[in-house]
Amino acid sequence: MAFYFVQFLTGLASAASLFLVASGLSIIFGVTRIVNFAHGAFYMLGAYIAFTLTEQFSGAIGFWGGIVFAALIVAALGVLVEMVLLRRIYHAPELFQLLATFGLTLMVEDLVVLIWGPSDLLGRRAPGFWGAVDFFGQNVPTYDLFLIVLGPLVLGILWLLFQRTRWGVLVRAATQDRDMVAALGVNQKWLFTSVFAVGVFLAALGGALQIPRDAVHHAMDLRIIVDVFVVIVIGGLGSIIGAFVAAVLVSELNAFGILVFPKISIILVFLVMAAVLIIRPWGLFGKQEAPARRTPGLTVNPWRPLMLNERLGAMAALVLAAALPLIGGNYALAVGSEIAIFVIFAASLHFMMSVGGLASFGHAAYFGLGAYGVAFLAKMAGLPMIVSLLLGPLLGLLGAGVFGFFSVQLSGVYFAMLTLAFAQIVWSVAFQWVAVTGGDNGILGVWPEQWAASPSHFYWLSIGAAALAVVALRITVFSPFGFALRATRDSPLRGEAIGIDGKRIQWTAFVIAGTVAGVAGALFAYLKGSIFPDSLGISLSVDALVMVLLGGVETVSGVVVGAIVYKMLSIWLVSQTDLSKLVLGGFIVLIVVVLPKGIAGILETIGNRRRPEAPALLASQIDTAE
Structure with a gap:
């Protein structure tokens, strides 16, 4: 006693x-x-x-x-x-x-x-x-x-x-x-x-x-x-x-x-x-506040489908990326594969943040769950790589389904903190359940099969998966479901008045984002050949947030730019200086202060300013209406 x-x-x-x-x-x-x-x-x-x-x-x-x-x-x-x-x-x-x-x-x-x-x-x-x-x-x-x-x-x-x-x-x-x-x-x-x-x-x-x-x-x-x-x-x-x-x-x-x-x-x-x-979402001694109409600050401009020249440009960029094995060595291909994987990861968070207005601080949980899912199936069950890649992300889907159900009941900073709590719970389980996850020693030997073992083949697999994920998410943005999700983000009361079940829509979006993040984690496990609890950590969630903001939360495809630039910069800094955190931290501060709309957002704004036909067109429409 x-x-x-x-x-x-x-x-x-x-x-x-x-x-x-x-x-x-x-x-x-x-x-x-x-x-x-x-x-x-x-x-x-x-x-x-x-x-x-x-x-x-x-x-x-x-x-x-x-x-x-x-x-x-x-x-x-x-x-x-x-x-x-x-x-x-x-x-x-x-x-x-x-x-x-x-x-x-x-x-x-x-x-x-x-x-x-x-x-x-x-x-x-x-x-x-x-x-x-x-x-x-x-x-x-x-x-x-x-x-x-x-x-x-x-x-x-x-x-x-x-x-x-x-x-x-x-x-x-x-x-x-x-x-x-x-x-x-x-x-x-x-x-x-x-x-x-x-x-x-x-x-x-x-x-x-x-x-x-x-x-x-x-x-x-x-x-x-x-x-x-x-x-x-x-x-x-x-x-x-x-x-x-x-x-x-x-x-x-x-x-x-x-x-x-x-x-x-x-x-x-x-x-x-x-x-x-x-x-009690506002805490034991906190005061309940009126629910915000949307996640503060995530005011996203009306999107439009890509124009023909933009589609051609995206296809040309994809073709050039696919040609990297012709000129790059094994290290460049490994870096390219990692960048493609993080494009998938960042795109999944961007979909939930921009279209759904849901800013998660624990999105790495589903990335890590997808990685562990592949490791369990490949190492413990001995399933083929293609089967593991298809079934492994389902662990991320399961986690997103359970955690998302509770998270979407909240909004704003409380939503973000609950996602952080769930992510820390998953990390803690992976760290402490040594008999299953290996704890801090991780799970080793998760290598791709022969058909994807060479750096060039795995690189093509990664960029192919990234292209499919980005296209699928973009199609979802402009689908009826995407419009319902945006309506819930912008005006929950009006959405409810026209028959939209806002919480169900947000939960579905949460599950979609978690599943896509699980796909990225599954590929990451095969890229590294191992999986550790760090793949579920806070720092990885913050990396995804930085990628989204760097690319531009107000654009649909800007996250691709953000993921590429941020990942290349972080990898280069680690290899060039011992003060990589100092430089990277300064870069993040610079993004927030100088480029709040991100790289793609700034480029889109400049592009809109160079379109003189837009005001004239609007004026002609008004004249016709009158």
Whole structure:
């Protein structure tokens, strides 16, 4: 019994740091409506800078001074980021904001390695908290007890700040109605900046306070940000009390999960998150908002079928791509095959995002399920390659069918977070179910048969599958089903009034996208000859999102351009520099700020401007009508 009590206290200590980071993100989202993926990066910077200050300047400012100064320095950096970057995208779609902050995270990861090196750093113990207290024969570090007291203390300070100060009143008012606050003459820019500074300060303080407990390393950001997203979604976006309660809940689940439910400990918090979103989509302490008419910002212009010259151009490009084996070596063919596979993957997500208005943050789940489906059939069942390719993606279809049923009940950021939760559940199962999936060792030896074994043959198979997938999705876009899906995206109430079952239509689109992603995963397994849990990870889902936005979410075929450019760039960067994340992150930020319509979107806009006959035609039609 004493052991479980001490485990409970350990969970409370972990909850303190988690609450600091989660409350900062919740405050930022409540006012600015930005889901800040870079919040984990600020947490990591707080830890690194605190390590430097406490090691190099402890004589001048002391340990606790180093902790506070580190949080203040990172808060100042946060203000700079808000003024230079975020002010430009406050009115951009939530998806674009998330990607911009993700790009910033990639940049910070390489910068900390460049400044502090790749090795883990061990911080010194906190003065005055070196020992332990005996609880029923079990030792509890005094620093853990300090953190247990600190959590409620910070909660009380935040409550006083938001309830008893004029600034807090303005922040709460901005959370409810930003337009009204602006109408009262409040300078929104500086209000947003101050809120962002407070949120970043809390994140950095949470990171700085971790140096006596954990090693400082360059993967801290992604490790903490997933838990933070879980906390704010369970507690309710914008709720400080919800963040505190959810932080305690998540930390205790992590502390006891390995003891009580060892086989599902990794997925336990995501199961709870999924359950909360399904039962109470706005979180335990969040407030229900009116449903958005469409996914914010995904306003897609009316599409038109390809003109004859455009069809000829697409066919010519396909013929040129098919001729690559005549001039390229084996490496070029392998890269070409991978690009073709990711064209399929990105096109499947683009179909769901643009036509359906459903921005998924966990689309890699169905890519990975398709890959595992092929591996199971080829390695364990010994089925021929062609049969495995046909049946393997059905595992992606099954996953999309189950997860999509629950996901389409939500919208906006809650839909995105539920898809992320399901993806993490699938990843956790693949990582932990070693007897079936091989765990982190993966499944090896998934090689193509002789008819597709040569690089040229597999390349032709990949681009043929990519062409069929893109054409099939495009045909679906202009089919009656596609028009019904777009009607549901643009005006659910009007669609329902004319007899369209919006949820069924969206679920069908989700299943179609998941199945096509499964096809890409099946080909990927044969290309690499193996499959690992990384194929289900968050980073792969974000890669697909970047491809879609780079190509242009407002075009039907622009995703092909986005997938080719992004994949070629990422492969080239990895081979050319050790700072590939820094360059790639900067590229993602540049996309969001400079090219919000993507490459194909910009080209289409330029093309439309060069068509002088369009206004004349419209005028003649008006004259005729009159």
